[in-house]
Amino acid sequence: MKTTTLFAICCFAASLMTFAQTDNSIPVSTQILLDGVQRPESKTVIKAVVMVVCRKDNSKGTGFILSPGWMIVTNDHVVKTCAAGELEITPSSTNETVKIVDIKSDANRDLAVLCTDKALPFSLTTAGDEHPTIETEVETWGYPLKYQSRAPILSRGYVAGYSSDIMPADRGGTGVPVSRLIINGAFNPGNSGGPLI
Numbered sequence: 001m002k003t004t005t006l007f008a009i010c011c012f013a014a015s016l017m018t019f020a021q022t023d024n025s026i027p028v029s030t031q032i033l034l035d036g037v038q039r040p041e042s043k044t045v046i047k048a049v050v051m052v053v054c055r056k057d058n059s060k061g062t063g064f065i066l067s068p069g070w071m072i073v074t075n076d077h078v079v080k081t082c083a084a085g086e087l088e089i090t091p092s093s094t095n096e097t098v099k100i101v102d103i104k105s106d107a108n109r110d111l112a113v114l115c116t117d118k119a120l121p122f123s124l125t126t127a128g129d130e131h132p133t134i135e136t137e138v139e140t141w142g143y144p145l146k147y148q149s150r151a152p153i154l155s156r157g158y159v160a161g162y163s164s165d166i167m168p169a170d171r172g173g174t175g176v177p178v179s180r181l182i183i184n185g186a187f188n189p190g191n192s193g194g195p196l197i
Helices: 003-014 028-036 040-048
Strands: 016-021 049-054 059-066 071-074 087-091 100-106 111-116 122-127 137-142 153-165 178-185
Touching: 028 040, 040 049, 040 059, 040 122, 040 137, 049 071, 059 137, 087 100, 087 111
Parallel strands: 059 122
Antiparallel strands: 016 122, 049 059, 049 087, 059 071, 071 111, 100 111, 137 153, 153 178
């Protein structure tokens, strides 16, 4: 995967998401959450969120299934020490085991795409503005801190600004500036890699 393709994926974090539904068997904890959520957009995202765990260094983060269901997007720092076969993926919307067969990473943009061995039943596609205005309310669903349930939890915040950073070479940087959103909100370790809607 070329860097330009990963750059396009980076824009997903600031995009609104929609979903493609192909299955109706949802774990009980996720169904209870879905029954309590009122916004259709949130229900859509909840179904496509996954917990990503690398036991090698006990790192945990969030990811989301990208349409048509063969890829999971997360942050590079969540998976960088693990090989594809070492990652544990827990989908919110199915009890299926997810096998990762390859990882494509871009440390400069802190993005990783995990390639699955089969299409997963719920996924997101981009829709909306890639450059939200300052003060836009945003949310994410994920697995912060020590939270371990299959059903993700909500965090909300606001777009507070923009920055353009150059990642140092010793941290995987390429010298190419990367534009980033600055979000003011209650996002914690473990939310890394989740979709921002």
